[in-house]
Amino acid sequence: MKKTNYFNLFFFLLSFFIFSCSSSDDSADNNNGGSQEIIPTNLQVSLTIQGKNSENPNGDGSGVFYGIATAEDAINYGFRIGNDGEETQSQSGDFSFTLTDQGLLQFPFYVYAYSSTGNSEMKIINLTIDVEGNGGSGDNDVLVWSDEFNGTGSIDSSKWTTETGGGGWGNQEAQIYTSSSNNVRKESGILKIKVIKESNGNFTSARIKTQDKFEFKYGRVDIRAKLPSVQGSWPALWMLGANYPDVGWPQCGEIDIMEQFENKDEIASTLHWKLANGNRAMYGLPTTNSTSTDFHIYSLEWTSTNIKTFLDGVEFFSMNISDADPYYPFNEDFFFIFNVAMGGTNGGTIDPNLIEGYVDAMEVDYIKVYQ
DSSP states (O other), rough: HHHHHHHHHHHHHHHHHHHHHHHHHHHHHHHHHOOOOOOEEEEEEEEEEEEEESSOTOOSOOOOEEEEEEEOOOEEEEEESTTTTOOOEEESOOEEOOOOSOOOEEEEEEEEOOOOTHHHHEEEEEEEEOOSSSSOOOOSSSSEEEEESSBSSSOOOOOOOOOOOOOTTTTTTTEEEOOOOOTTTEEEEEEEEEEOOTTTOOEEEEEEEEEEOOOBBBBEEEEEOOOOSSSSSSEEEEEEETTHHHOOOOTTTTEEEEEEOOTEEEEEEEEEEEEESSOEEEEHHHHTTTTTEEESEEEEEEESSSSEEEEEEEEEEEEGGSTTTOOOOOOOOOOEEEEEEEHHHHHOOOTTOOOOTOOEEEEEEEEEEEO
């Protein structure tokens, strides 16, 4: 009986020793083989409600708020308005939103900081913002929306989205649009949309838009930009009716603030709309701009009855939009599109001597909208 007890005790101790060593080894293997989680810390949010002061504690009625988020060990940031809002992303941490529902709005604003391992830190800011409409005085002297493309890195995803793909875009264009930072990014406070000739002979470029992020009706737009010089490029700063998904083009309307075609010594402004018989109508005018590779200010003034465009403050295009019947698209909301196409119906013949790796760009210093 005693021998049996000694044997059982010995077997128990031996099993315990083996189990302990095995557990220790497994633990060591797990610690050495697993990747360490990185947790963002010290999430800080600097937020400004446009027009907020002692007399207007909830802002100027424009519904605009903006700012920047920073955190240690963060590579990306997310922002969400309210409990049911859709999260938008920004690598820089910059954000800007324009509320459209009118009234005194109270809601939580969620800010997230993400690390390279996918871990996050969150902060909730409870906001009360007055929204009375577009926030402008009607004299185009109130800045209601802008992007000055500060810093270096990705574009602000709270303001812009990219459109990608090829297939000619309805105009036999040669480029393929990408969301790559090789084709679209901020560099030292300048937006650059780059056309690149790739190793396979294709051209890549970029096309960005404010659809569903900023849409507006009437006001003044100023865009400071310089254009690419390469023959065959077709740069454009333009707008499309926000009801495009519902009614299509050209019924939604198109406002080309600035386009440059084959002739690199001029630019043009054009409006497109749909006639009652289903055909497209258009009216456009060019103006001389022999130094388009330098920065110039391209402007739009838009009222309920007229659209005018300007080059460096000099008017060169005007149209009475009351004549755009029967759909009157220019009395509805529009969104911005910036892009550089290659070739196609208006770009002309692409320089055949361009070598692999050739790069040219449209550069934008800022865009500002006043109402």
